Amino acid sequence: MKADYQRIIQSYWDNTTSIPSFVNGQFVYGTGEEVVIHDAHTGLERLSYPDADEAIIATADAASAEAGKAWWSLTAQVRGQIMQRIGAKIRENLEDLALVECYSANKPIRDAKVEVLKVAEMFEYYAGWTDKLHGEVIPVPTSHLNYVKYEPLGTVLQITPWNAPIFTCGWQLAPAIAAGNAVILKPSELTPVSSLLVAVLADEAGVPKGLINVIAGYGHTAGQMAIKQAKIRKIVFVGSPATGKRIAVSAAEQGIPCVLELGGKSANIVFDDADLELAAKGAQAAIFSGAGQSCVSGSRLLVQESIYDRFCEAVAQASKQFIIGDPSDAQTQIGPIHNLKQYQHVNHMLTVAQQEGAVLLENGHPGVDKSEGYYVAPSLLKGANNMACAQEEIFGPVVVAIPFKDEDDAIAIANDSKFGLAGAVWTKDVGRAHRVADQVKAGTFWINSYKTIHVSSPFGGYGESGYGRSSGLEALREYSEVKSVWVETARTPAANFGYSANLE
Ligand code: NAD
Numbered sequence: 001m002k003a004d005y006q007r008i009i010q011s012y013w014d015n016t017t018s019i020p021s022f023v024n025g026q027f028v029y030g031t032g033e034e035v036v037i038h039d040a041h042t043g044l045e046r047l048s049y050p051d052a053d054e055a056i057i058a059t060a061d062a063a064s065a066e067a068g069k070a071w072w073s074l075t076a077q078v079r080g081q082i083m084q085r086i087g088a089k090i091r092e093n094l095e096d097l098a099l100v101e102c103y104s105a106n107k108p109i110r111d112a113k114v115e116v117l118k119v120a121e122m123f124e125y126y127a128g129w130t131d132k133l134h135g136e137v138i139p140v141p142t143s144h145l146n147y148v149k150y151e152p153l154g155t156v157l158q159i160t161p162w163n164a165p166i167f168t169c170g171w172q173l174a175p176a177i178a179a180g181n182a183v184i185l186k187p188s189e190l191t192p193v194s195s196l197l198v199a200v201l202a203d204e205a206g207v208p209k210g211l212i213n214v215i216a217g218y219g220h221t222a223g224q225m226a227i228k229q230a231k232i233r234k235i236v237f238v239g240s241p242a243t244g245k246r247i248a249v250s251a252a253e254q255g256i257p258c259v260l261e262l263g264g265k266s267a268n269i270v271f272d273d274a275d276l277e278l279a280a281k282g283a284q285a286a287i288f289s290g291a292g293q294s295c296v297s298g299s300r301l302l303v304q305e306s307i308y309d310r311f312c313e314a315v316a317q318a319s320k321q322f323i324i325g326d327p328s329d330a331q332t333q334i335g336p337i338h339n340l341k342q343y344q345h346v347n348h349m350l351t352v353a354q355q356e357g358a359v360l361l362e363n364g365h366p367g368v369d370k371s372e373g374y375y376v377a378p379s380l381l382k383g384a385n386n387m388a389c390a391q392e393e394i395f396g397p398v399v400v401a402i403p404f405k406d407e408d409d410a411i412a413i414a415n416d417s418k419f420g421l422a423g424a425v426w427t428k429d430v431g432r433a434h435r436v437a438d439q440v441k442a443g444t445f446w447i448n449s450y451k452t453i454h455v456s457s458p459f460g461g462y463g464e465s466g467y468g469r470s471s472g473l474e475a476l477r478e479y480s481e482v483k484s485v486w487v488e489t490a491r492t493p494a495a496n497f498g499y500s501a502n503l504e
Helices: 002-014 054-073 076-092 094-105 109-127 165-178 193-205 219-229 241-254 276-292 305-321 340-355 407-415 430-439 472-478
Strands: 021-023 026-028 034-038 045-050 136-138 144-152 155-159 182-186 212-214 232-238 258-261 267-270 300-304 379-382 398-404 422-426 444-447 480-488
Touching: 002 094, 002 193, 021 054, 021 193, 026 054, 054 155, 054 182, 054 212, 054 219, 076 094, 076 109, 076 165, 076 193, 094 109, 094 165, 094 193, 109 165, 155 165, 155 219, 165 182, 165 193, 165 232, 165 472, 182 219, 193 212, 219 232, 219 241, 232 241, 241 258, 267 276, 267 407, 276 300, 276 305, 276 398, 276 422, 300 305, 300 407, 305 379, 305 398, 340 379, 340 398, 398 407, 407 430, 422 430, 430 444, 472 480
Parallel strands: 155 182, 155 232, 182 212, 232 258, 267 300, 267 422, 300 398, 379 398, 422 444
Antiparallel strands: 021 026, 021 212, 034 045, 136 144, 144 480
16 A cells, blocks of 8 residues: 555656555556546646546445445444544655645645644544533433433545645545545546545545545546436535536535535625734735635625725735745745636636726736746736626635725625625724624634634535535534434323323
């Protein structure tokens, strides 16, 4: 297994090996159409591999059903110990995993390392929950003992995007297996490798073969086959709103419930009484880190009128200091846009906004050579309040700066969005900070901060940002069935079995 692991990693350097799926504890190569992956730094082809086929899905389906039973038959303590070992193995393989994530997700290596460590933390956090998932006793008004217990769903299907492959893998895998489920994980066809490696490490840590199956392939083929042909009990989808809606339709046709973790257009609100230096740093981190390819990006910057021009200028100027370039360089702070389709989308949104009259405050970063690779300089648009770029997710380093008059105006603009994933407010007025946090419709909200999330706290969206919750205790509930058990304790049970109507 270690040799296979090394071979998969090597594929990123020499393009001599293909990428398999990992099902029933084994690597299996697909036979479908070739999936071609490009290097975003150079724009050149990096490698290709065959899409997963029906046989792979059938193996994952059968294996996950058996493995789920074996996993749940272990004691909660043993499941927790194995999950702790997964966390430890991820830490031991930090360098490998970070390099793969850097190459496949085109993430700056420094960010990739942080994300790998967070994934280890996710398994460790949920390891601690396995023996604390106790039920409850309900004081019912009859002679019964009524208790509630949490049970695994069975096999869950997870479909994840390219922007944070290993992070979303850990974010979903850890609570799913902590709650006793088996998993079929279909990462983005563009970034399957780090998820494959996590599955291999979990296998080495001692999970039953087939508990974690990773399918390398397209969504419209392999993903849909999994939805339609495997015995899936729930789908957790992380990705774009358009695909999310398609998945929800496919799931409904099969009678399968879903959790949808979709995109956003989050409002980052800056009042004139804020610590403006800190707020400017926060505004940059909110949109430019990860080249804006984050679901919670602060892509709408709402600034109070009195400081609007000054603040926008400060954000735009300071963004020139970022080190942009090759993600594998330890100094790089911002890498390229992940893939050509996304690169074209970001450029299209920027071009249309300017054609419609928006002003691009700063573009042309000293480190960005547009002649090669998929690089976009940090960009701030003014005068675009009512344009598509202020409503639709761009998913790139582009922020739309919108002026507001007062608190009510800021809240109204923040809520003028079909999305509701995240948001923030910057102010020294504590009362106002809480009022704004209370009224902005978003699943995550920061006060004088941005982007901090943690596996222990629930995460999810309002509106078109999705439904259901990931992380925290909420994720364990999403991944569990709830059973209510009624035990008659009376010496002489009521003949009507607790119904008020006489059934005789
Ligand atoms: P995407 O919707 O194109 O793809 C996501 C996944 O869906 C991939 O694995 C893909 O193969 C699969 N897929 C595509 N079509 C499918 C189909 N017909 N049936 C089944 N599966 C299908 O998204 P993307 O471009 O990879 O990722 C970017 C999006 O993800 C952004 O909108 C971003 O906001 C969102 N995102 C959300 C969160 C969150 O937690 N809310 C986190 C990260 C990214």
